[in-house]
Amino acid sequence: MMNLITLVWSYLKAKPLNTFLNVLLLGLGIAVITVLLVFNQQFQEKIKDNVRGIDLVVGAKGSPLQLILCSIFHVDFPTGNIKLNEAEQLAKNRLVKSVIPLALGDSYQGYRIVGTNRAYTDLYEADLQEGKWWEKDMEVVAGANVAAFARVKVGDRLVSQHGLGADGHAHDQEPMVCTGVLKKTNSVIDNLLFTNVGTVWAVHEEHEEDEHEHDEQPVQHPSPIVPTVNAGDSVKEITSLLVEFRNPMAAIQLPRYINAQTNMQAASPAFETARLFSILGVGADVLMGFAYVLIFISALSIFLALYNSLKERQYDLAIMRSMGASRSRLFVTMLAEGIAMTLMGSVLGLAMGHGVLVLFTWWVKEGSQTGFTAYVFYTSELWILAGSLLLGIVCSLVPAVQAYRTDIHKVLAG
Amino acid sequence: MVEIKSVEYAYPGAKAIRFADFKLAGGEHCLLLGESGSGKTTLLHLLGGLLRSQQGTIRIHDTDITQLSESALDHFRGKHLGFVFQRNHLLQALSVRQNLLMAPFLAELPQSEERVNEVLDRLGLLNRKSARVRELSQGQAQRVAIARAVVNKPDVIFADEPTSALDDKNCERVSDLLLSVASEQKATLVVATHDQRLKAKITRQMVLLA
Numbered sequence: 001m002m003n004l005i006t007l008v009w010s011y012l013k014a015k016p017l018n019t020f021l022n023v024l025l026l027g028l029g030i031a032v033i034t035v036l037l038v039f040n041q042q043f044q045e046k047i048k049d050n051v052r053g054i055d056l057v058v059g060a061k062g063s064p065l066q067l068i069l070c071s072i073f074h075v076d077f078p079t080g081n082i083k084l085n086e087a088e089q090l091a092k093n094r095l096v097k098s099v100i101p102l103a104l105g106d107s108y109q110g111y112r113i114v115g116t117n118r119a120y121t122d123l124y125e126a127d128l129q130e131g132k133w134w135e136k137d138m139e140v141v142a143g144a145n146v147a148a149f150a151r152v153k154v155g156d157r158l159v160s161q162h163g164l165g166a167d168g169h170a171h172d173q174e175p176m177v178c179t180g181v182l183k184k185t186n187s188v189i190d191n192l193l194f195t196n197v198g199t200v201w202a203v204h205e206e207h208e209e210d211e212h213e214h215d216e217q218p219v220q221h222p223s224p225i226v227p228t229v230n231a232g233d234s235v236k237e238i239t240s241l242l243v244e245f246r247n248p249m250a251a252i253q254l255p256r257y258i259n260a261q262t263n264m265q266a267a268s269p270a271f272e273t274a275r276l277f278s279i280l281g282v283g284a285d286v287l288m289g290f291a292y293v294l295i296f297i298s299a300l301s302i303f304l305a306l307y308n309s310l311k312e313r314q315y316d317l318a319i320m321r322s323m324g325a326s327r328s329r330l331f332v333t334m335l336a337e338g339i340a341m342t343l344m345g346s347v348l349g350l351a352m353g354h355g356v357l358v359l360f361t362w363w364v365k366e367g368s369q370t371g372f373t374a375y376v377f378y379t380s381e382l383w384i385l386a387g388s389l390l391l392g393i394v395c396s397l398v399p400a401v402q403a404y405r406t407d408i409h410k411v412l413a414g
Numbered sequence: 415m416v417e418i419k420s421v422e423y424a425y426p427g428a429k430a431i432r433f434a435d436f437k438l439a440g441g442e443h444c445l446l447l448g449e450s451g452s453g454k455t456t457l458l459h460l461l462g463g464l465l466r467s468q469q470g471t472i473r474i475h476d477t478d479i480t481q482l483s484e485s486a487l488d489h490f491r492g493k494h495l496g497f498v499f500q501r502n503h504l505l506q507a508l509s510v511r512q513n514l515l516m517a518p519f520l521a522e523l524p525q526s527e528e529r530v531n532e533v534l535d536r537l538g539l540l541n542r543k544s545a546r547v548r549e550l551s552q553g554q555a556q557r558v559a560i561a562r563a564v565v566n567k568p569d570v571i572f573a574d575e576p577t578s579a580l581d582d583k584n585c586e587r588v589s590d591l592l593l594s595v596a597s598e599q600k601a602t603l604v605v606a607t608h609d610q611r612l613k614a615k616i617t618r619q620m621v622l623l624a
Contacts, residue, residue, distance in 0.1 A: 002512055002519040014507035319503045324492015324521040326485045409465040412499060413455045
């Protein structure tokens, strides 16, 4: 059977190298755009997802971006510590609805141990896969990726290292005990281990224990942040405090108050991530520009291929007219050829783009840990397909008009 | 079947050519003779609706094709007329079979593999069915062009110098096939040529004077 598709395909096949190069060129451009699109989309979703209900992060003075990266995304080092009693003062502020303490500094096989309380895991709607939640000091619960990649099971005894690197100084303390493993949430907490703030203190105070004896006194007035110590303790420190505002006014007043009146700094996750996007955005823009140049060149090349083929095709076009094809039919055939090329190019490009992401998530451990997936399709990808249809029409419009205008008598008598 | 009356055609900036009136019955064959430049091809294209006449009437199969709209004329051509040209002008990107199927496809008639086989068999080309056009010899290519012209069972076949590019042996074979296939289909055959070798084969002849 002959139909429009077999006809167009035959003509494309008659010049395999030409067709292949045009499709490949367009495919490369589309692939770059697809990778950027899927990556960017997921990156933004992850970031929004991880910020959750955290309005403000309060920590030691330093880089606000570092404080956010450290306290929310757990990819950077702390800016320093803040006094527990200062944090308590802040928690009492009328603009603050709730606070979550974070005590960082230790890791297990490169996975960060977070000293905090259950409010933190509740923020991410974490659920137990097995075991039970941590209660006492030296008990830990492992995130899903920690369990999967570092092979941590319930009942395991873990010895932490100082810092984030796997080769950090090992604490020669009594090991922690894993009491539970969390379900996968596809958020940052999959890569963390959770314990009490007291555990982190215990691990770090070990060295000082020789110097002054611990006077084990019962807690009289428990601290609102860490109930295992007395309120107003002037020695204990934590890394940062995640703050939820009581009302919108807090967004204006609280950061100004903290930065000006205390030894701490306040960083807004929304503001700092927006800043991060604009920094990364420059690189993405350069790549995107490169992709558009590729697409423009391929469009030009498809146009030239069709336009040049018209000269040798004019006999074919005239013969087709003599066999009963109308002018508009030749017009449509020519358009279809351009559209076929751009459509193949964009399908190839989408496939290559997702292929690159599949390889990325396979080979790069961080890829799978951050919950990136290549098997998602965004509606913007449909726009790419629609755009390629339009591109095909634009490329083949002039050749199609020429085909429409073919003077069959002149060609056949020539 | 084919009838023209007071047909004239003028190329831009040239004197109008006036064609003598004539009438062909169904199944009758006719030779258009004349020097090059005498308007053979022009008349053939006017008859086949490849060129719009400026004056007069051209009736084919009871239809005055000068009155048809552009697309109706295209449609009429596909259904009722077949063409064979000097250079065979097959579609290079397609196979022999696909070239033949293009005729019913473009004329919007049902495509039949059997009809393709039948015609190819008749012209001794069945073994070349899936060949590419560029793999064919001159004589074979011209026979494929004939096959394509008759595959839709046209009422009239127009041939423009169908044998001029062929040697004596191929000329003989191609012209015999053209005539016998046209007769079998009960089609009227109009051949424009200056090839003297065809004169003995078609007795009805019209000479155009430059």
